[in-house]
Amino acid sequence: MPLLRFFLALLLLLPLGALYAQNRPATAPRPAGPGPQPVKGTPVELLPGTGELRGGDYNGVKIRKLLGNVSFRQQDVLLYCDSAYQYLERNEIEAFSNVRIVQSDTMTITGDHGFYDGNKRTARMTGKQVVMHDPRMTLTTTALDYDLNRKTAFYTVGGHLVDPKNTLDSQQGFYDTNSKVFVFKRDVHLVSLDETGQPTDLRNDTLTFNTISKIAYFNGPTRIKSAQGDLYAEKGTYNTVTRISNFAEKAQIETPGYLLGGDVLVYDQVKLYGVATGHVSLISKKDNLVLRGEQGRYWRALGRTKLFGARPVMRNISGKDTLYMAADTLLSVEARPNRAVQRPILYAWPKVQIFRGKMQGRCDSLTYDRQDSIIYLNRDPVVWQAHNQLTSDSMNLRFKHGQLDRANLFSNAFAIQEDTVQNYNQVKGRNMIAYFQRGQMARIDVLGNAESLYFTLDGDTVLSGMNKSVSATMTLRFVDNKIKQLTWLTNPEASYIPVHELLAENKELKAFRWRPAERPTRRQVFGKHFASDLKQAKPKPKAKTKTKTKAKVRSKAKPATPPAKPATPTAAPRPPVTAVPAAVRPATAATPR
Helix, strand or coil, X not given: CHHHHHHHHHHHHHXXXXXXXXXXXXXXXXXXXXXCCCCCCCCCEECCCCCEEEEEEECCEEEEEEEEEEEXXXXXXXXXXXXXXXXXXXXXXXXXXXXXXXXXXXXXXXXXXEEEECCCCEEEEEEEEEEEEXXXXXXXXXXXXXXXXXXXXXXXXXXXXXXXXXXXXECEEEEECCCCEEEEEEEEXXXXXXXXXXXXXXXXXXXXXXXXXXXXXXXXXXXXXXXXXXXXEEEEXXXXXXXXXXXXXXXXXXXXXXXXXXXXXXXXXXXXXXXXXXXXXXXXXXXXXXXEEEEEEEECCCXXXXXXXXXXXXXXXXXXXXXXXXXXXXXXXXXXXXXXXXXXXXXXXXCEEEEECCEEEEECEEEEECCCCXXXXXXXXXXXXXXXXEECCEXXXXXXXXXXXXXXXEXXXXXXXXXXXCCEEEEEEEEEXXXXXXXXXXXXXXXXXXEEEEEEXXXXXXXXXXEEEEEEEEEEEEXXXXXXEEEEECCCEEEEEEHHHCCHHHXXXXXXXXXXXXXXXXXXXXXXXXXXXXXXXXXXXXXXXXXXXXXXXHHHHCCCCCCCCCCXXXXXXXXXXXXXXXXXXXXXXXXXX
């Protein structure tokens, strides 16, 4: 009977169970939350030895107040102080007086007040003097934040870093104790001492310093000052051990008298040797001299700078004229205060080209004495001045007040002048001296074995004859770059040949070579290094074109008026009037001096 009652009750309950199963949710609802909660760190352990311990709840927060010889441990971190508050539930510690944090027995931070988060393993230290010390350096600041997991520290209130050879100051800093790399920002100042104790001073706004390699990396305007000169760049590295700088972007070496720059510059302060590449320039502050090229070498101890690659060019501004000089290689030797004997000299070789106003020249090698303003041309030198060409085995050009004053031609000297009808007046001899005034030929003295051919013109347009003469010495005088007088000295022999008796073979002296095709142009000499100067020189030809146009307009306005003719022969003198009969009678024409 009881068993029957049990089955009857079970049958009655089955419908109720099915109804409940239909109405309940399939899964239990989960409360909405902010996401995964941070995992609490290892609890900070209070070490034995604390003088006094007080516990209690303050505003519902459980706090331990610890006094005297307080010390804590969390894994590889030890914290020491005179007193502290320990927040047990938050796993945090606030430490006071003589606070010291030590990690792995290698890194130590000390200060007056510290806060340590045991869950995040971060520390903040403040005080009159917060010191962070590891075996490679010591950092001093007033507030420092340290992440013990990442082993990184940073400050934003100014810091001072010291190692055995360097001191570094900045307003902001970040230090990674794993890589031993510092990043400094704002008002960065690095002072590095060499083996002799001489300082090198580096200043910029952003600097990365590796405390292991002692290499400083910078990005931004940076100046490095030392006893050997100043360095400037906007990107690069500086090795405080080897004293080697590797600069990029507007790199420069500056001394009291010179400035050397390039796109890339490597400079060794120990060997006083630098290598520059890409848009290399050397500027002499004293005498307005600039050298430009593609590659350069700099020997500070010797005072030498060598430029080569892409035809380096020298520019020397003096007065209204500018001297340009191009060659495959340029070598500048600077004058230095401790060596009074050393003169500022420029060497150029090979394939030298010169351009200065109406004067151009070329030779194989050249020496430019900048102190005395003398240029020595060697190996097949040629100089063109207006319509004059000068050649010899060797030659020197002397400048005075920025103008060509004199040219000395040594051995096989030859001077040629093209006249208005394309005849060539010629004079040759053993040696020759050419004098200039205001940039124009004024006189030529031929010294030894002098020979000359001079064509006489009627009104500068019609050939009338030719003078041929031989003498031990000879003098030619010029007016407006044209020969006006010949004077023969010592045993002269002269003859005059009228135009109808002239033969082609008689119109040239032996070794005659007229070389206009070799005359350098502005574009050839300036090259790409002074292309801007070439553009500035372009307006001048336009002014001449306008003048010619005006002259044509005037001639059309008065077509009936014929061109003016000289009233007398003296109005347009034939060069020279007294020289023609003198050629026939050399005895009376010779003017001994």
